[in-house]
Amino acid sequence: MPLKIYNDLTRQKEEFQPINSPRVGLYVCGITPYDETHLGHARAYLTFDVIRRYLEYSGFYVNHVQNITDIDDKIIQKSRLRQGSGGQAKVKEVAEEYTRSYFEVMDRLNVKRAGDYPKATDLIPDMIKWIEGLVDKGFAYSLEDGVYFEVDKFKDYGKLSGRKKEGMEAGARVEVDINKRNPLDFVLWKKAKEGEPSWDSPWGKGRPGWHIECSVMSTKYLGEQFDIHGGGLDLLFPHHENEIAQTEALTGKVPWVKYWVHNGFVNINQQKMSKSLGNFFTLKEIYEQYDPMVVRLFLLSTHYRSPLNFSDAQLKESQAAYQKIVKTIEDLDFLIIKVPETEEVEVKETRDELADLEEKFKMAMDDDFNSAAAVGVIFETVHFINEHIKEKKIDRDSLQADKDKLLEFCGVLGLKIENRKSKIENRIEDLIAEREAARKNKDFKRADAIRKELLADGIIIEDTPYGAKWRKNA
RNA sequence: GGCGCGGUACCCAAGCGGCAAGGGAGCGGUCUGCAAAACCGCGAUGCGGCGGUUCGAAUCCGCCCCGCGCCUCCA
Numbered sequence: 001m002p003l004k005i006y007n008d009l010t011r012q013k014e015e016f017q018p019i020n021s022p023r024v025g026l027y028v029c030g031i032t033p034y035d036e037t038h039l040g041h042a043r044a045y046l047t048f049d050v051i052r053r054y055l056e057y058s059g060f061y062v063n064h065v066q067n068i069t070d071i072d073d074k075i076i077q078k079s080r081l082r083q084g085s086g087g088q089a090k091v092k093e094v095a096e097e098y099t100r101s102y103f104e105v106m107d108r109l110n111v112k113r114a115g116d117y118p119k120a121t122d123l124i125p126d127m128i129k130w131i132e133g134l135v136d137k138g139f140a141y142s143l144e145d146g147v148y149f150e151v152d153k154f155k156d157y158g159k160l161s162g163r164k165k166e167g168m169e170a171g172a173r174v175e176v177d178i179n180k181r182n183p184l185d186f187v188l189w190k191k192a193k194e195g196e197p198s199w200d201s202p203w204g205k206g207r208p209g210w211h212i213e214c215s216v217m218s219t220k221y222l223g224e225q226f227d228i229h230g231g232g233l234d235l236l237f238p239h240h241e242n243e244i245a246q247t248e249a250l251t252g253k254v255p256w257v258k259y260w261v262h263n264g265f266v267n268i269n270q271q272k273m274s275k276s277l278g279n280f281f282t283l284k285e286i287y288e289q290y291d292p293m294v295v296r297l298f299l300l301s302t303h304y305r306s307p308l309n310f311s312d313a314q315l316k317e318s319q320a321a322y323q324k325i326v327k328t329i330e331d332l333d334f335l336i337i338k339v340p341e342t343e344e345v346e347v348k349e350t351r352d353e354l355a356d357l358e359e360k361f362k363m364a365m366d367d368d369f370n371s372a373a374a375v376g377v378i379f380e381t382v383h384f385i386n387e388h389i390k391e392k393k394i395d396r397d398s399l400q401a402d403k404d405k406l407l408e409f410c411g412v413l414g415l416k417i418e419n420r421k422s423k424i425e426n427r428i429e430d431l432i433a434e435r436e437a438a439r440k441n442k443d444f445k446r447a448d449a450i451r452k453e454l455l456a457d458g459i460i461i462e463d464t465p466y467g468a469k470w471r472k473n474a
Numbered sequence: 475g476g477c478g479c480g481g482u483a484c485c486c487a488a489g490c491g492g493c494a495a496g497g498g499a500g501c502g503g504u505c506u507g508c509a510a511a512a513c514c515g516c517g518a519u520g521c522g523g524c525g526g527u528u529c530g531a532a533u534c535c536g537c538c539c540c541g542c543g544c545c546u547c548c549a
Contacts, residue, residue: 011478028549029549030549031549032547032548037549038549040548040549041549042549043549044549045549047549072547073547074547074548158477161477161478161544161545162477162478163476163477163478163544163545164476164477184545210547230549231549232548232549233478233479233543233544233549234543234544234547234548234549235548235549236478236544237477237544237545238544238545238546239548262549263549264479264543265542265543265549266549267542267543270541270542271542271543272542272543272548273549274548274549275547275548276546276547276548297497301486301487301488301496301497302486302487302488303487303488305479306479306480306487307479307480307542307543309486311485311486313485313486313498314485314486314498316498317485317486317497317498317499318486318497318498320497320498320499321496321497321498324497327511327512328512331511331512360495364488364495370488370489372487372488372496373487373488373489373495373496375487375488375496375497376487376488376495376496376497377495377496378496379495379496379497380495380496383496383513386511386512386513387512387513387514389512389513390512390513439507442507444507444508447507447508448508448509451509451510460510460511461509461510462509462510462511462512463506463507463509463510463511464511464512469511471510471511
């Protein structure tokens with residue numbers, strides 16, 4: 001079955017065929033570093049991390065580029081608020097601080113780093129060239145406060161968002177600049193006000209508008225036409241619409257981007273989690289209570305385009321579910337050492353079953369990266385393994401095959417599964433040995449006392465026909 | 475006003491024309507010195523409502539109800 005991807009440009013699932021297969025160009029709209037990363041951001045970047053991982057798993061070579069908008073009104077504002085100054089050095093400090101924080105928190109979520117992270121401030125000369133080009137071609141005009149893109153000059157304006165210029169209530173909530181030729185015209189170059197960071201340009205000191213950055217950065221790294229451009233649903237309009245307009249206007253190459261992909265929001269009580277509403281949870285806060293991999297599982301359990309409601313109860317459920325996977329791996333590790341060598345037949349049966357599961361797993365992911373269905377297959381695999389373990393005759397190689405396959409699926413989704421045992425001290429092993437001896441002597445009082453003692457440290461003992469084993473209660 | 479998304483069991487969530495995945499919670503059982511875990515079994519004749527198309531509909535079409543998003547910086 002071919003890999004299908006939902007394309008917002010055509011509003012349907014399409015077979016994925018990269019322009020230069022097996023190479024894939026993937027551009028993701030990155031952060032504006034003026035505050036802590038919250039769960040909504042995590043969902044976005046995790047979505048594209050999963051897409052990237054699955055493409056790589058499927059044999060593609062992905063060139064993943066994600067920008068950093070390190071100059072912007074909000075950063076300037078933050079810098080002022082904090083230091084009473086909007087000077088360039090301070091603005092840079094703020095951007096760098098939150099960029100660092102972003103990487104910290106995303107690394108823990110096991111989001112792979114992109115191949116490049118271009119910063120807006122590093123490419124200002126390129127942006128100026130672009131704007132000059134647009135002015136030359138008659139797509140842009142100058143006003144007192146900046147240079148604007150004229151949407152009426154671009155025929156296809158609205159093709160991504162499906163909007164018609166007439167239908168939009170421009171100015172409904174934001175004041176219309178009466179000097180603009182069309183209220184939808186957007187700024188390419190913003191002239192600097194007193195005390196703002198600025199760069200020289202043919203239009204005087206100023207800074208680039210938001211939309212132009214992504215066009216310049218993405219084409220610089222991925223070429224004038226590339227495969228996938230992604231971001232949160234909230235970027236679809238106007239950001240991505242404007243990017244298409246300015247890029248296709250300048251290069252004349254259509255389509256600029258083959259597949260447009262947008263992830264859905266994280267909601268709280270049916271409302272979008274957002275900075276402006278102030279109803280957001282930062283990853284740092286969430287990590288205080290939940291392992292990052294629990295958060296990851298939680299995010300993976302809903303298809304990336306559907307809304308995802310955040311709640312503590314849901315996170316708790318994900319935690320229980322995650323424990324189940326971890327425990328299965330720990331059980332396998334325990335048994336692989338204890339169990340006898342292999343007989344050929346058994347391994348084959350196991351392998352056949354695992355191959356069927358792999359088929360299902362791929363089918364799920366081939367269908368527009370359906371990680372929720374793929375997680376379902378992971379639990380079917382867990383179920384299969386637990387049944388397998390129960391059998392009287394089990395052998396080393398089949399168990400190893402079980403373990404490899406489970407970890408393979410988890411790996412594709414970026415779920416790290418660690419046997420927590422490796423981290424724990426010998427003291428526990430000693431106590432367990434003592435308890436085992438006590439049980440042999442029918443000294444159950446002592447045995448129970450030891451179990452109780454370990455439980456106080458969050459260690460749970462489980463007796464099995466192969467001996468006692470233990471795990472940490474998370 | 476324009477454009478768009480969603481409503482599937484107690485909760486979450488896949489499925490999008492052919493027997494309703496999976497997780498969590500619950501209940502019953504097997505195993506166990508007692509446990510824990512695991513395993514087995516139970517759990518929607520039903521997919522917001524009403525019509526229609528079809529041999530067959532959660533799935534397609536129409537109308538309606540409810541919730542949400544975008545049109546403004548936002549992932």
